Amino acid sequence: MNHIEQWFGIVQRKRLRINDFTDLDHLAERLMAFVAEWNAHTHPCNWSTKSAAKVMAKYQAQTTQAAAA
Numbered sequence: 001m002n003h004i005e006q007w008f009g010i011v012q013r014k015r016l017r018i019n020d021f022t023d024l025d026h027l028a029e030r031l032m033a034f035v036a037e038w039n040a041h042t043h044p045c046n047w048s049t050k051s052a053a054k055v056m057a058k059y060q061a062q063t064t065q066a067a068a069a
Contacts, residue, residue, distance in 0.1 A: 004051065007038075011055065027059050028052070 015034045021027040031052045 004054070007051065008055065010038075016055065021059070024056060024059065028056060031055055 011031070011034055015030060016027070021030070035052055
């Protein structure tokens with residue numbers, strides 16, 4: 001497992017449940033708040049908006065699939 005997979009696991013367990021968000025703006029707000037908090041503490045890596053973009057893409061794919069069903 002690479003670092004980004006581990007980080008996504010932490011994000012999901014600590015803060016994000018995809019179904020908890022009514023829209024992308026709410027998800028983006030919570031995700032960026034987590035990134036800021038994560039980066040404020042000592043960790044081996046600082047994650048960027050590229051990491052947040054991956055979570056947003058996953059959310060968009062899930063909502064698109066749900067809308068098509």
